[in-house]
Amino acid sequence: MPTGDQPLNDQTLTDQEIAPVKSGSTLLIACGALAHEILALKKLNGWDHLALRCLPAKLHLFPEKITSEVARVVNEERENFNSIFVVYADCGTGGQLAAYCAEQGIEMVRGPHCYAFYEGVDAFAAHDDEITAFYLTDFLVRQFDAFVIKPMGLDRHPQLRDAYFGNYTKLVYQAQTDDPALTEKARACAERLGLAFERRLTGYGDLIRELSRA
Structure with missing residues (x-):
């Protein structure tokens, strides 16, 4: 590191x-x-x-x-x-x-992370009951192995899944694009982690507004 x-x-x-x-x-x-x-x-x-x-x-x-x-x-x-x-x-x-x-x-x-500004910071903050949700964006769905599976060692030690994700209940896919293939890949990511699946078509959310300030 x-x-x-x-x-x-x-x-x-x-x-x-x-x-x-x-x-x-x-x-x-x-x-x-x-x-x-x-x-x-x-x-x-x-x-x-x-x-x-x-x-x-x-x-x-x-x-x-x-x-x-x-x-x-x-x-x-x-x-x-x-x-x-x-x-x-x-x-x-x-x-x-x-x-x-x-x-x-x-x-x-502005905001805590990209999951918040994709959904809209105010809308994201309203989900105060989602402490057990694991979020993915289009990028993270495409790069799931590189950014989730391999860094956590789950490719080599799949038994660690419960240690990492045992307290999560669902995977929320914040979709920037309406891409059926990407949605199916996100669903497969949820199944791989043993989590329920939810898709939200967020589009670019607050990113448009933030960039317009530039």
Whole structure:
């Protein structure tokens, strides 16, 4: 596991420029798990002034590194843009990312994590009875083995399922797209974990509103 304040340099964790960087425009520093959706919204809304640089989605396995990695990119790019917008919610940083952005005068997505802003932060907060729900988005359904099964060792030790998921009761698939094949894959993920399945077609939720602020 990476330690200290050095940039992550593992090949699976290197950040990348997803949309062309244009001097003078607005730079989005985003989680790689949101790249597909952000690019779709850029195209749909004609947001050509938004450049996109994504940090690796696997940073969610190291949430204590998110703030320092965002800061690294800010330091590298700040002179090249009129403004920077951070497309992360708190995402397990314990308020550190919000504190950094406030200190730097940088706006960021509001909410605790992407599950909340996809559904809408207010709507998500209303589900106060879902403490036993496990959430997946389109990205996590596509990358289920890479982000759930393998990191938890369930591919090698399936008996650990109860230790990890014994207190969960259902899997909630927050669908950004109405894709029957992806829905069936999400259903299979629920069956694999021994959980009830629920699908909610959330679309992009608050992500559209948040990006419009940029």
